[in-house]
Amino acid sequence: MEINNVLITDAVDQACINLLKENGINVDCKYNLPQEKLLEEISDYDGLIVRSDTKVTSKVLAAGTNLKVVGRAGAGVDNIDVKEATKRNIVVLNTPGGNAISACELTCTLITALARNVVQGAASLKAGRWDRKLYSGHEIYGKVLGIVGLGRIGREVAIRMQAWGMKTVGYDPIVSAEEAAKFNVKFLELDEIWPIADYITLHTPLLPETANMINSNVLAKCKKGVKVINVARGGIIDEEALLRALEDGKCGGAGLDVFEQEPPTNPVTLKLIQNAKVVATPHLGASTSEAQIRVAVEVAEQFIALTNRNQKYSSVAGVINPSALHSNK
Numbered sequence: 001m002e003i004n005n006v007l008i009t010d011a012v013d014q015a016c017i018n019l020l021k022e023n024g025i026n027v028d029c030k031y032n033l034p035q036e037k038l039l040e041e042i043s044d045y046d047g048l049i050v051r052s053d054t055k056v057t058s059k060v061l062a063a064g065t066n067l068k069v070v071g072r073a074g075a076g077v078d079n080i081d082v083k084e085a086t087k088r089n090i091v092v093l094n095t096p097g098g099n100a101i102s103a104c105e106l107t108c109t110l111i112t113a114l115a116r117n118v119v120q121g122a123a124s125l126k127a128g129r130w131d132r133k134l135y136s137g138h139e140i141y142g143k144v145l146g147i148v149g150l151g152r153i154g155r156e157v158a159i160r161m162q163a164w165g166m167k168t169v170g171y172d173p174i175v176s177a178e179e180a181a182k183f184n185v186k187f188l189e190l191d192e193i194w195p196i197a198d199y200i201t202l203h204t205p206l207l208p209e210t211a212n213m214i215n216s217n218v219l220a221k222c223k224k225g226v227k228v229i230n231v232a233r234g235g236i237i238d239e240e241a242l243l244r245a246l247e248d249g250k251c252g253g254a255g256l257d258v259f260e261q262e263p264p265t266n267p268v269t270l271k272l273i274q275n276a277k278v279v280a281t282p283h284l285g286a287s288t289s290e291a292q293i294r295v296a297v298e299v300a301e302q303f304i305a306l307t308n309r310n311q312k313y314s315s316v317a318g319v320i321n322p323s324a325l326h327s328n329k
């Protein structure tokens with residue numbers, strides 16, 4: 001594939017720009033472009049690289065008359081109209097592996113922070129109080145961690161939390177019990193996980209099958225005091241149901257990095273974030289220097305692989321719409 005001019009519209013690590021340039025690809029960085037400006041300029045480029053801020057809508061794709069590839073430096077392509085891109089034979093790719101460790105580490109941090117009321121205790125002390133009784137917690141040693149989604153991140157979380165002595169059980173429609181046993185996760189059906197898990201952590205994409213997966217019916221089947229962690233995608237938890245469960249004590253706490261709407265403005269999400277038992281972070285799962293360098297390099301490597309310019313780079317493992325790739329060959 002001929003890729004000569006690439007536009008980058010969200011700040012990616014310099015490593016991406018350097019690697020593309022070293023391989024003879026012109027790069028323009030124009031961050032925070034208003035949509036009208038993007039629509040005017042996009043036809044000058046055959047490649048576009050974004051993170052999550054730029055919305056690659058059907059209009060952008062239609063205006064990109066020379067566009068052959070859109071790359072997302074990160075996991076997931078929620079901000080790209082993949083259906084429209086596929087119709088136009090524009091390849092869409094992402095870098096799902098690059099931030100797995102960072103997302104995993106944030107998940108583990110939220111689990112341990114919830115167990116010991118670290119965030120609430122620290123805020124209370126900063127506010128001048130000395131509330132030792134109020135913030136007494138519990139050990140996670142021996143507790144059951146239910147992992148929904150045993151892909152890249154889910155299995156890394158399992159391995160780390162086993163070191164803390166947690167019993168790990170999990171479910172994934174494409175992972176067998178034998179495969180799960182290799183990383184010491186006992187494979188169970190979801191309905192077997194709900195009543196035994198002390199903590200439930202979500203690591204699936206947002207799909208029709210996973211939307212509102214944690215809802216009032218499921219929470220009713222859970223242990224009283226269950227804690228729920230979501231560092232995957234907003235929308236996997238029914239936020240209204242979670243809020244009710246936190247308020248009536250069924251749910252003992254939640255660690256949330258992602259929300260139905262980001263940044264959140266809807267009253268239910270805002271109330272959830274304010275709940276005393278919730279530790280909420282503003283979608284920080286991939287926000288580490290290491291992950292940002294990794295995803296920047298991975299997206300550039302895949303663009304170079306598409307051009308066939310450098311035999312060192314041959315993998316385009318993050319392609320979302322292989323049919324567009326095949327029709328470009």
Ligand SMILES: NC(=O)c1ccc[n+]([C@@H]2O[C@H](COP(=O)([O-])OP(=O)(O)OC[C@H]3O[C@@H](n4cnc5c(N)ncnc54)[C@H](O)[C@@H]3O)[C@@H](O)[C@H]2O)c1
Pocket residue numbers: 075076096097099100103148149150151152153154171172173174175203204205206207209210231232233257258283284285286287
């Ligand atoms: N918070 C962040 O900043 C951040 C960073 C990285 C990734 N993520 C998100 O984390 C999630 C997991 O990422 P990953 O890299 O591990 O993805 P992955 O593709 O490696 O794993 C996802 C797993 O979910 C499984 N799955 C699909 N439907 C399921 C269902 N109904 N029940 C149970 N499992 C199901 C899949 O079979 C797959 O094995 C994704 O949603 C990703 O976008 C968030």
